[in-house]
Amino acid sequence: MARRMILNLGQWCSRIFGVECDKRTGPVYFALHKDKQTDQRGNELRQLFGDGKVYSFHVRCKDRIQRSKFDELLQNKLSSIPSDDCTIMEMSSFLPSVQQSFIKGFLLKLNSDNTITEKVVDELLRVDAVSVCSYVQDRDEVWWQQHLSPSEEGTVMSTRYCVIATGAPELHPSILNIINNDVFYSFEEAYNVLTECSDIIPESKAVLDLADQRIDLSETGKFPVIVIEGLDATGKTTLTESLKEAMNAALLRSPPHCLAPLRPRFDCEPPLIRRAFYALGNYITAGQIARESSKAPVIVDRYWHSTAAYAIATAVSGGVGNLPASRSEVYRWPKDLLPPSLVLLLTIDPEERQRRLRGRGLEQTREEAELEANHLFRQKVEEAYRRIEDPACVTVDASPSPDKVLQQVLLLIKNKCHL
Numbered sequence: 001m002a003r004r005m006i007l008n009l010g011q012w013c014s015r016i017f018g019v020e021c022d023k024r025t026g027p028v029y030f031a032l033h034k035d036k037q038t039d040q041r042g043n044e045l046r047q048l049f050g051d052g053k054v055y056s057f058h059v060r061c062k063d064r065i066q067r068s069k070f071d072e073l074l075q076n077k078l079s080s081i082p083s084d085d086c087t088i089m090e091m092s093s094f095l096p097s098v099q100q101s102f103i104k105g106f107l108l109k110l111n112s113d114n115t116i117t118e119k120v121v122d123e124l125l126r127v128d129a130v131s132v133c134s135y136v137q138d139r140d141e142v143w144w145q146q147h148l149s150p151s152e153e154g155t156v157m158s159t160r161y162c163v164i165a166t167g168a169p170e171l172h173p174s175i176l177n178i179i180n181n182d183v184f185y186s187f188e189e190a191y192n193v194l195t196e197c198s199d200i201i202p203e204s205k206a207v208l209d210l211a212d213q214r215i216d217l218s219e220t221g222k223f224p225v226i227v228i229e230g231l232d233a234t235g236k237t238t239l240t241e242s243l244k245e246a247m248n249a250a251l252l253r254s255p256p257h258c259l260a261p262l263r264p265r266f267d268c269e270p271p272l273i274r275r276a277f278y279a280l281g282n283y284i285t286a287g288q289i290a291r292e293s294s295k296a297p298v299i300v301d302r303y304w305h306s307t308a309a310y311a312i313a314t315a316v317s318g319g320v321g322n323l324p325a326s327r328s329e330v331y332r333w334p335k336d337l338l339p340p341s342l343v344l345l346l347t348i349d350p351e352e353r354q355r356r357l358r359g360r361g362l363e364q365t366r367e368e369a370e371l372e373a374n375h376l377f378r379q380k381v382e383e384a385y386r387r388i389e390d391p392a393c394v395t396v397d398a399s400p401s402p403d404k405v406l407q408q409v410l411l412l413i414k415n416k417c418h419l
């Protein structure tokens with residue numbers, strides 16, 4: 001594990017840990033010290049760790065595909081513990097300001113001893129790629145993190161570090177890993193991920209073949225290309241179909257139709273693989289845009305704004321305040337992806353969205369179900385949409401009737417695309 005000098009001079013610390021205990025107040029952060037220290041902010045740790053048994057789990061694995069699979073295994077194992085018996089919190093580990101140093105993990109607080117939980121902890125201790133620690137307080141009320149490993153006789157404690165609460169880093173740590181883990185900024189980066197996982201996901205080969213066969217043009221034709229974006233049920237399908245009729249346009253979507261049969265397979269994969277799939281979908285759609293825009297105006301139902309906004313909102317835990325600041329490089333458009341002439345973001349208030357969702361009654365993707373349940377997530381997706389640049393999106397109030405929305409959008413297209 002990388003070691004570096006941080007905080008107080010003379011004390012060697014490794015990583016910083018952040019535990020998401022309360023979405024409103026933000027994570028509690030702590031550092032590890034080799035020697036015993038006095039914690040000036042002892043209350044924070046007492047509140048965090050409480051009185052019962054506490055464990056933390058992180059995946060340590062060099063290969064990114066395997067790491068993403070172990071992350072999933074860890075999450076599934078922990079969620080098999082009945083929620084009455086424990087509290088599970090997201091817990092990150094990172095080196096402040098060091099890109100790609102962010103590691104996701106979990107803190108498990110037990111409310112009572114029981115065999116299901118002990119069995120899960122024991123199983124995780126035996127997974128080589130998972131690092132397990134426990135947290136204990138000594139008689140001076142100082143907290144220690146102890147690394148645990150399995151042995152013939154039971155669990156053995158190896159290294160232990162003194163735990164000291166620290167302040168929050170300047171930027172939310174999950175931002176350190178967004179580039180090329182959650183959002184891809186070139187065809188090659190996304191392509192590499194699916195190549196690396198083609199042994200464990202045979203369907204990747206079909207996606208790679210379609211990506212290889214894509215039309216690779218750097219410019220659109222002479223007709224405008226208009227992308228319609230927005231959360232689920234904001235009226236994208238209704239509007240794009242009306243625009244197609246009204247403008248005599250070609251209607252495309254991302255992911256493109258050719259990827260539809262493969263989409264459910266990738267939707268249940270960890271973020272790294274799932275996002276790479278959607279990224280490649282955008283490049284395939286880009287080829288279709290290039291071809292169609294030489295013949296007629298093109299309307300596109302979702303494109304890169306959706307891929308980036310959902311990925312960023314999922315990667316960053318907590319509220320809108322944790323998103324990368326406006327103008328951050330995570331919001332930049334990929335240099336090798338064909339940009340549209342205009343991006344319109346449809347917005348409606350959450351209550352109207354609920355009414356439309358209920359009225360429609362269709363099956364939702366896992367992420368859309370999450371949007372429903374999680375008000376914070378919905379806000380983050382919309383805010384990330386608004387922060388994406390070059391091209392930035394123009395917000396459209398999509399609450400009026402379908403016909404009024406259509407007229408409003410036709411006028412916008414006429415003005416912005418100089419038709």
Ligand SMILES: Nc1ncnc2c1ncn2[C@@H]1O[C@H](COP(=O)(O)OP(=O)(O)OP(=O)(O)O)[C@@H](O)[C@H]1O
Pocket residue numbers: 230231232233234235236237238239356357359360398399400401402403405
């Ligand atoms: N302007 C509008 N006023 C009232 N209802 C609308 C309006 N536009 C669409 N709807 C209705 O809202 C529901 C969702 O619309 P639609 O399917 O067009 O949304 P969407 O953004 O394409 O959703 P998804 O992203 O899930 O495909 C549908 O039942 C549709 O008839």
Ligand SMILES: Nc1ccn([C@H]2C[C@H](O)[C@@H](COP(=O)(O)O)O2)c(=O)n1
Pocket residue numbers: 232254255278281282302303304306307308310365367368
């Ligand atoms: N270009 C795209 C299109 C969609 N997605 C992801 C984001 C959501 O998880 C989901 C929404 O799609 P829908 O249910 O409206 O078909 O798909 C993406 O990442 N990139």
